[in-house]
Amino acid sequence: xxxxxxxxxxxxxxxxxxxxxxxxxxxxxxxxxxxxxxxxxxxxxxxxxxxxxxxxxxxxxxxxxxxxxxxxxxxxxxxxxxxxxxxxxxxxxxxxxxxxxxxxxxxxxxxxxxxxxxxxxxxxxxxxxxxxxxxxxxxxxxxxxxxxxxxxxxxxxxxxxxxxxxxxxxxxxxxxxxxxxxxxxxxxxxxxxxxxxxxxxxxxxxxxxxxxxxxxxxxxxxxxxxxxxxxxxxxxxxxxxxxxxxxxxxxxxxxxxxxxxxxxxxxxxxxxxxxxxxxxxxxxxxxxxxxxxxxxxxxxxxxxxxxxxxxxxxxxxxxxxxxxx
Amino acid sequence: xxxxxxxxxxxxxxxxxxxxxxxxxxxxxxxxxxxxxxxxxxxxxxxxxxxxxxxxxxxxxxxxxxxxxxxxxxxxxxxxxxxxxxxxxxxxxxxxxxxxxxxxxxxxxxxxxxxxxxxxxxxxxxxxxxxxxxxxxxxxxxxxxxxxxxxxxxxxxxxxxxxxxxxxxxxxxxxxxxxxxxxxxxxxxxxxxxxxxxxxxxxxxxxxxxxxxxxxxxxxxxxxxxxxxxxxxxxxxxxxxxxxxxxxxxxxxxxxxxxxxxxxxxxxxxxxxxxxxxxxxxxxxxxxxxxxxxxxxxxxxxxxxxxxxxxxxxxxxxxxxxxxxxxxxxxxxxxxxxxxx
Amino acid sequence: xxxxxxxxxxxxxxxxxxxxxxxxxxxxxxxxxxxxxxxxxxxxxxxxxxxxxxxxxxxxxxxxxxxxxxxxxxxxxxxxxxxxxxxxxxxxxxxxxxxxxxxxxxxxxxxxxxxxxxxxxxxxxxxxxxxxxxxxxxxxxxxxxxxxxxxxxxxxxxxxxxxxxxxxxxxxxxxxxxxxxxxxxxxxxxxxxxxxxxxxxxxxxxxxxxxxxxxxxxxxxxxxxxxxxxxxxxxxxxxxxxxxxxxxxxxxxxxxxxxxxxxxxxxxxxxxxxxxxxxxxxxxxxxxxxxxxxxxxxxxxxxxxxxx
Numbered sequence: 001x002x003x004x005x006x007x008x009x010x011x012x013x014x015x016x017x018x019x020x021x022x023x024x025x026x027x028x029x030x031x032x033x034x035x036x037x038x039x040x041x042x043x044x045x046x047x048x049x050x051x052x053x054x055x056x057x058x059x060x061x062x063x064x065x066x067x068x069x070x071x072x073x074x075x076x077x078x079x080x081x082x083x084x085x086x087x088x089x090x091x092x093x094x095x096x097x098x099x100x101x102x103x104x105x106x107x108x109x110x111x112x113x114x115x116x117x118x119x120x121x122x123x124x125x126x127x128x129x130x131x132x133x134x135x136x137x138x139x140x141x142x143x144x145x146x147x148x149x150x151x152x153x154x155x156x157x158x159x160x161x162x163x164x165x166x167x168x169x170x171x172x173x174x175x176x177x178x179x180x181x182x183x184x185x186x187x188x189x190x191x192x193x194x195x196x197x198x199x200x201x202x203x204x205x206x207x208x209x210x211x212x213x214x215x216x217x218x219x220x221x222x223x224x225x226x227x228x229x230x231x232x233x234x235x236x237x238x239x240x241x242x243x244x245x246x247x248x249x250x251x252x253x254x255x256x257x258x259x260x261x262x263x264x265x266x267x268x269x270x271x272x273x274x275x276x277x278x279x280x281x282x283x284x285x286x287x288x289x290x291x292x293x294x295x296x297x298x299x300x301x302x303x304x305x306x307x308x309x310x311x312x313x314x315x316x317x318x319x320x321x322x323x324x325x
Numbered sequence: 326x327x328x329x330x331x332x333x334x335x336x337x338x339x340x341x342x343x344x345x346x347x348x349x350x351x352x353x354x355x356x357x358x359x360x361x362x363x364x365x366x367x368x369x370x371x372x373x374x375x376x377x378x379x380x381x382x383x384x385x386x387x388x389x390x391x392x393x394x395x396x397x398x399x400x401x402x403x404x405x406x407x408x409x410x411x412x413x414x415x416x417x418x419x420x421x422x423x424x425x426x427x428x429x430x431x432x433x434x435x436x437x438x439x440x441x442x443x444x445x446x447x448x449x450x451x452x453x454x455x456x457x458x459x460x461x462x463x464x465x466x467x468x469x470x471x472x473x474x475x476x477x478x479x480x481x482x483x484x485x486x487x488x489x490x491x492x493x494x495x496x497x498x499x500x501x502x503x504x505x506x507x508x509x510x511x512x513x514x515x516x517x518x519x520x521x522x523x524x525x526x527x528x529x530x531x532x533x534x535x536x537x538x539x540x541x542x543x544x545x546x547x548x549x550x551x552x553x554x555x556x557x558x559x560x561x562x563x564x565x566x567x568x569x570x571x572x573x574x575x576x577x578x579x580x581x582x583x584x585x586x587x588x589x590x591x592x593x594x595x596x597x598x599x600x601x602x603x604x605x606x607x608x609x610x611x612x613x614x615x616x617x618x619x620x621x622x623x624x625x626x627x628x629x630x631x632x633x634x635x636x637x638x639x640x641x642x643x644x645x646x647x648x649x650x651x652x653x654x655x656x657x658x659x660x661x662x663x664x665x666x
Numbered sequence: 667x668x669x670x671x672x673x674x675x676x677x678x679x680x681x682x683x684x685x686x687x688x689x690x691x692x693x694x695x696x697x698x699x700x701x702x703x704x705x706x707x708x709x710x711x712x713x714x715x716x717x718x719x720x721x722x723x724x725x726x727x728x729x730x731x732x733x734x735x736x737x738x739x740x741x742x743x744x745x746x747x748x749x750x751x752x753x754x755x756x757x758x759x760x761x762x763x764x765x766x767x768x769x770x771x772x773x774x775x776x777x778x779x780x781x782x783x784x785x786x787x788x789x790x791x792x793x794x795x796x797x798x799x800x801x802x803x804x805x806x807x808x809x810x811x812x813x814x815x816x817x818x819x820x821x822x823x824x825x826x827x828x829x830x831x832x833x834x835x836x837x838x839x840x841x842x843x844x845x846x847x848x849x850x851x852x853x854x855x856x857x858x859x860x861x862x863x864x865x866x867x868x869x870x871x872x873x874x875x876x877x878x879x880x881x882x883x884x885x886x887x888x889x890x891x892x893x894x895x896x897x898x899x900x901x902x903x904x905x906x907x908x909x910x911x912x913x914x915x916x917x918x919x920x921x922x923x924x925x926x927x928x929x930x931x932x933x934x935x936x937x938x939x940x941x942x943x944x945x946x947x948x949x950x951x952x953x954x955x956x957x958x959x960x961x962x963x964x965x966x967x968x969x970x971x972x973x974x
Contacts, residue, residue, distance in 0.1 A: 015816075017814065018813065021859045026825070026829050044501055058551055101881075106895070134461070136958070136962075140954050140958045141905075141951060141954065141955075142900060142905040142906075142908050142909050142912075142950065142954070143909065144849060144908070144909055144951060145926070145928070145947050145951060146909075147931065148928065148935065148943060148944075148947060149947075151935070151936075152944070154933065154939055155936075156935070156936060204792075216397060217439060218435075218436060218439035218440050219439060219440055219441055219442040219443070221390075221395055221397075221434070221442045222432070222441070222502070223442065223554030224395055224426065224455040225395060225426055225427060225431070225432040225434075226426065226427040226453070226457060227423050227424065227425070227426035227428055227454070227457045227458055228423075228427075228453060228454070228457050228503060229423065229457070230423075230459075232453065234725070236445070236453070237442050237445070240442070240444045240445065241442070241443075241619050245920060251685070255818065256818040259817075259818040259820055259821040260818065260820055262820060262821075262824065262913070263820065263909055263912075263913065265623060265913075267912055278826070278913050278914070281824070281827070281828040282914060282915075284878075289825070289828050293825060296821065300816065300817065302817070306885075310829060313730075
């Protein structure tokens with residue numbers, strides 16, 4: 001098992017190295033690095049000083065190493081707009097995005113698993129067909145469109161929930177969160193639901209497929225032959241087997257959810273990383289873009305690694321590979 | 326479910342612990358209806374072993390699942406009775422049936438690799454079976470589970486409780502399954518080819534183990550198999566199934582020594598150990614007909630050398646002494662080795 | 667012709683006597699589902715509307731001479747200063763929404779179709795090359811595919827547009843970069859299966875040049891899954907383009923797609939003028955659903971379920 005973790009780690013590091021190359025190329029070859037690293041209103045002398053300081057007259061590979069060294073030290077440039085370290089600006093927005101994404105994942109699981117179980121246990125029922133049809137819509141409709149409709153229905157027409165913003169926040173573990181206050185939770189509902197729909201459809205379909213696959217197996221029949229209640233057969237024997245693919249997907253999709261929060265945050269005016277990156281792209285605040293990219297890459301690689309570990313914990317067959325004779 | 330709300334099944338007097346009467350289990354599909362079990366009757370007494378023998382697709386496994394009420398859809402019991410200890414199991418409520426399963430009626434499955442849930446630990450799977458029927462604490466259930474594993478010959482049961490199924494060999498897994506089946510000292514066990522998937526040596530161990538446990542606890546046992554050698558060692562009685570019906574039944578020694586039905590004779594003839602060295606192994610010509618298109622009358626007549634026009638009529642189960650057979654041309658005087666091929 | 671000779675031909679060329687050509691067979695099977703017929707009719711009308719936009723639209727929404735600021739933000743069914751009826755209302759520039767939507771469909775569809783087309787060409791070539799070249803070429807191509815697919819489409823597209831800037835050509839380029847990997851993976855998977863079939867082995871034995879084998883034998887037999895993917899990807903591309911435009915990173919204001927129309931109206935939605943944003947959204951939704959209906963049926967009919 002240790003060997004496989006080390007192998008995964010090496011792969012992860014290789015992906016990160018590859019991504020630093022791509023980001024470096026994007027910033028330094030396509031764009032003008034001086035333009036990126038010095039504010040546009042700097043004078044000629046300032047520019048020359050920066051060119052020398054950054055070693056832009058040096059060979060490309062040396063520049064690359066310099067870039068990597070900076071990245072490792074957490075130095076990814078200074079935001080033009082906020083006039084602060086780009087990394088710091090992004091990290092400040094991280095909690096808002098995280099709570100949105102986590103809440104969306106929670107919704108996805110809470111909606112997807114029960115409906116998927118229902119559709120799997122009664123595959124030919126009318127309700128099951130309706131559920132499956134709606135889940136296709138959940139896949140194919142653009143997130144921003146659904147978000148808009150949600151605002152129109154629940155905020156404009158019914159007036160039940162606020163249309164945007166994050167609401168009040170309260171401190172927890174030294175960070176301010178919206179989910180700690182009633183008002184914040186109110187603001188969180190619609191965007192989280194919006195962001196959840198795609199994954200809810202995904203979880204739903206996975207669960208249904210899993211039920212259809214597991215139900216006819218002998219160990220389910222044997223569980224029934226032991227005289228277990230139907231609740232225990234479904235809730236423990238079926239569900240525990242389904243959780244393996246579901247957790248894998250939920251984990252892997254967490255990264256995508258953070259990425260897709262770009263759309264949801266823009267619609268609902270949620271002040272997270274996603275809204276920040278859109279605003280930064282619109283004003284060409286390139287240090288922020290670069291930093292965001294690097295953070296997202298690290299994030300994705302970490303998620304993939306974490307999913308592997310959780311997967312191993314859930315499936316004893318994987319966990320004990322290598323220990324077995 | 327409250328007892329007052331449930332309709333009690335009528336009490337029927339019977340000396341046998343289980344009596345199956347004219348059981349019919351059909352599978353209705355788009356291409357037609359398959360009569361997997363079509364009018365099967367037999368009974369089993371306490372402490373006795375019935376060998377239910379037949380080729381795959383003969384309906385022997387479906388018979389087993391029908392008794393315990395676990396036929397997969399689209400299969401359904403469409404007729405007959407399963408009388409267990411005076412109650413008709415085809416008419417009890419779902420909750421009553423659940424209360425009987427695992428407590429008074431147990432089942433052992435064919436493939437031990439598939440019978441235990443791969444993601445649950447052995448102790449979980451034992452303890453949940455104990456607590457489904459007994460009001461005991463977690464600790465008591467644990468001790469019970471440990472003793473059960475010890476009883477079926479699993480070494481250091483305390484440690485093995487923490488293991489997952491895939492850490493056991495096939496034989497050990499089947500022992501765990503048997504331990505689970507025996508937890509509540511059931512009156513009656515259905516064993517569906519439980520040794521087919523195992524090595525021959527392990528098979529022998531398991532057989533000896535089961536024989537001992539059944540004798541000790543006075544349990545009735547139905548052993549579903551296609552293996553006549555196993556039946557001859559283990560069973561008291563035998564019922565031979567073909568295409569959803571019993572074609573011959575009786576005490577095991579008599580049936581195997583002097584089969585009445587040509588199909589039984591054919592089965593016996595195709596067991597290698599029964600043939601002398603150098604002699605050609607006999608086989609039954611042809612294949613079992615599709616269950617969707619069974620011939621009228623005797624389903625075996627298309628493969629039977631003795632069949633004639635009379636066999637197109639429905640054959641009743643004819644009694645002779647303590648035996649029964651379903652054939653117009655029984656092999657009463659014909660020795661096994663001269664059975665026409 | 668003996669059985670061995672037959673195996674030299676691609677599977678699609680072998681027609682048992684009395685059977686229809688594959689295309690007609692597929693068409694016939696397709697038409698057996700009423701939902702799929704509905705999808706096809708819907709899609710055909712949408713494409714027709716888009717193609718004939720100048721003829722069917724009540725006004726040319728980009729001809730400034732036809733616009734009157736007095737007509738701005740009128741609700742659906744209002745009459746213009748010149749007596750024209752705005753069935754779906756007008757936007758903040760006094761533009762007829764119905765016309766705007768019909769012209770917007772043009773942009774959305776052409777972006778979706780052209781990106782899917784280029785992505786098919788790039789991706790299929792890459793996949794076939796990987797399958798046929800094997801060894802290091804295959805490893806390199808498939809690693810890039812894996813890396814690409816491990817990042818969400820929206821993120822990759824956003825970053826490309828962040829560095830390249832707005833514009834239809836850039837959007838198409840971004841979509842191609844996002845999508846090619848899917849085709850490459852499918853093309854390689856199918857090609858690896860087809861390669862082992864006898865007709866390819868026979869062609870190889872006859873020393874037919876590799877590129878010829880790939881293009882005349884391998885490619886036609888890889889088409890069914892690629893057609894299905896392409897259909898679904900057009901819908902995905904349209905939705906993604908709409909999302910990018912909604913975020914202000916897609917098409918320019920001078921050539922508004924459906925997504926940009928939605929974005930333009932979005933600011934008025936909270937003040938109750940929902941039509942400016944809502945109807946373009948409905949048009950987008952209907953288009954995406956119609957394409958998916960057709961794609962789903964094609965997947966069943968061409969029997970590629972589970973292969974992609």
